[in-house]
Amino acid sequence: MTQFNHPELGNLVGLIALLMTLLVWRNVHKLPARLVDTNNKIMKESAFAFLPISAGSLIMLVQMGKEIPLFLIVMFISTLIPLWVYAKMAKRWL
Incomplete structure (x- = not known):
């Protein structure tokens, strides 16, 4: 997010990315x-x-x-x- 000049959003974007990864993982495999x-x-x-x-x-x-x-x-x-x-x-x- 620093590259987009918004480093304060790094944690939020990371959590959303983790959520999306878990959603995809849940559809492919069991958690x-x-x-x-x-x-x-x-x-x-x-x-x-x-x-x-x-x-x-x-x-x-x-x-x-x-x-x-x-x-x-x-x-x-x-x-x-x-x-x-x-x-x-x-x-x-x-």
């Missing part, structure tokens, strides 16, 4: 059981990664005042919806 088990374990343990984010959000909420509703909408869209979509995809395709 290994250890991959499915690892995915389930990562999803269960990744909830702890959101604790520092939540603490930072609470600190920001105290200082925001009138901008709280907009902040909550952004938090909802950027956190809950992608997690819900990922869970649906994982349940259906894995």
Whole structure:
């Protein structure tokens, strides 16, 4: 992505490429059981990664005042919806 002058999109493009590779692999071969088990374990343990984010959000909420509703909408869209979509995809395709 650096060659396209957008290095900040490297992680996103990498994840999308990995997803596409897994989709193609799933159509050709069966996914290994250890991959499915690892995915389930990562999803269960990744909830702890959101604790520092939540603490930072609470600190920001105290200082925001009138901008709280907009902040909550952004938090909802950027956190809950992608997690819900990922869970649906994982349940259906894995």
